[in-house]
Amino acid sequence: MPLNKVIISGGGTGGHIFPAVAIGNELKRLYPTIEILFVGALGRMEMEKVPAAGFKIVGLPITGIQRSFSISNIFVPFKLITSILKAKKIIQAFKPDIVIGVGGYASAAILYAASSKSIPCLIQEQNSYAGLTNKWLSKKVNTICVAYQGMEKFFPKEKIMITGNPVRAAIADASGINQKSAKDRLGFDSALPMVLVIGGSQGSRMINQSIQSKLVLFEENNCQLLWQTGQLFSPDTQSIKGIQALPFIGDMATAYAAADIVISRAGATSISELSLLGKSCILVPLPSAAEDHQTENAMALVNNSAALLIRDSEANDKLVATAIELLKNKKLQLELSENITHFAQPNALVNIVDQIRKLTQ
Secondary structure (H helix, E strand, O other), rough: OOOOOOOEEOOOOOOHHHHHHHHHHHHHHHOOOEEEEEEOOOOHHHHHHHHHHHOOOEOOOOOOOOOOOHOOOOOOHHHHHHHHHHHHHHHHHHHEEEEEOOOHHHHHHHHHHHHHHOOOOOEEEEEOOOHHHHHHOOOOOOEEEOOOOOHHOOOOHHHEOOOOOOOHHHHHHHHOOOOOHHHOOOOOOOOOEEEEOOOOOOOOOHHHHHHHHHHHHHHOOEEEEEEOOOOOOOOOOOOOOOOHHHHOOHHHHHHHOOOOOOEEEHHHHHHHHHHHHHOOEEEEOOOOOHHHHHHHHHHHOOOOOOEOOOOHHHHHHHHHHHHHHHHHHHHHHHHHHHHHHHHOOOHHHHHHHHHHHOOHH
């Protein structure tokens, strides 16, 4: 039975948005007449990124609780109730065949509303450590697609399907781009090594500060740098050769193809992309991520000699020096590159869509 209407919900970070868009694109490819509605949180980045990817999105006023004291926490329960009521109206008006949640505040409200109407629901959990929202929702949804073994400690075992994390088609195609032509396209010297720095879709203050403080070392060691800084950080790099600092890198496929090594946070989506492309990398887990799940993600690779790890607290002293050492160590680069491909899950999208189909037949 063809799918007619699907709601996909989640966001807050690129780590939630990009898998959601990948699922949406795959469903559109398989079912050209399908109607897909995204549901996000007002004021969050999905409200910009999802329409840019060609999908319609509606926003809920939902927000999360601030960990530090904030007057805004007083309004969280009210916003949650308002969001659930709005989610119920969306469900009633759109009448989806299935609702898919990929994480983020909005998915909590829409999955709760859909499950209360006995509409099939699926969670796509990217991380090795599940957050409180998905653990709570797991009792209400039908299927939970995961990327890591051992997730039964968070979810009902009978609902878990190991599918892998979906990667955007444009990223998956990066393996076919020649590194020399990629460097040429980006304006780099193809004869010199290049580091790609991606501190998450919103940038990383600690990674940015660590790179900024040691910028001159890249030039001194004939190393080039493509640096995604996020919107809130604007370094002065004009006096240093071979450095490009951008708020956001739109063409990530070419950026990955050009890079000899990658410095990255340890979000699940980034790790899935790095694994699929076999990139030797240095991971700097975000310590404030829920339940420190980025460290859990990173250690799965580090324990198998598939990545190097620098603690956030050590980044200022060690990050750039470690990157330059890795650039000069071709043997270690090859070892990391080969080992990280063992974590690649190239069929993740196919696996997830299979589960969607099973719930709607």
